[in-house]
Amino acid sequence: MEKNKYQNLVKKYTPKENVLGNxxxxxIIGGFMGMLGEFLIQFYSYVFSIPTKEASTIMTVTLIFAGCLLTCLGFFDKWVTSAKCGLIVPITGFAHAMQSAALEYKKEGFVTGIGANMFKLAGSVIIYGVCSAYFFGLCRLIVMGG
Amino acid sequence: MNYVHAFLFAGFVCFLGQLILDNTKLTPGHVTTIFVVLGTLLDVFNVYDKFVLWAGGGALVPITSFGHMLIHGAMQGAGTYGFMGLCVGMFNLTSAGIMSAIVISFFLSLIFKPRD
Structure with missing residues (x-):
């Protein structure tokens, strides 16, 4: 079959994604995640009577724990297919990436499996975050003096 | 009012991510990486601090806050130790998140079995 014809056929049968709906x-899902974060901050700072800065740390840990646990129970992957970026961009997506890599490579052993592959997906976030923070921080230190 | 701001900001960030995901061939891994770099870039001139003041938890939930906290800790360290402080303080604020992610996902992966 000619290349052009084949390309046209592929285009015809590729399901069109509903961009606006997605x-x-x-x-909406991401907005509710943000509201949940705000609620948890208010809740922790009220219950434990601590400043909001410490409460936001506990909020991050709570969301990470929820993301890991839901990934283990198998709910998270189903939800991501329908909620899309609403669950990937919040910190739960980071937890999900680590947890799913750790679970997937568990059968290869503790050191060469879990140990070596835990950061397989989440590593890029840390590496590029640290490198860009170092670069921008250095620029700011030299140009603006801190 | 705080909740409305949080909803709008976090929703907008996720909407941007979805736009990138749908209109390009990038994977979710690319999207989260882009957002972390964007977070550090926004905090060079303390722009992200204003978002945090405005939206509260809504600005701390998306992955952009991870980059914001990285450079924030680095600049705090630089304030006390000079150039070496960039390395000393880099993980000061994010260590709670990274630590808990590592420890929790390790122990949960001991307990649970992978599903397919």
């Missing part, structure tokens, strides 16, 4: 879903 965006609205991500907006």
């Amino acid at each position: 965006g609205v879903t991500a907006f």
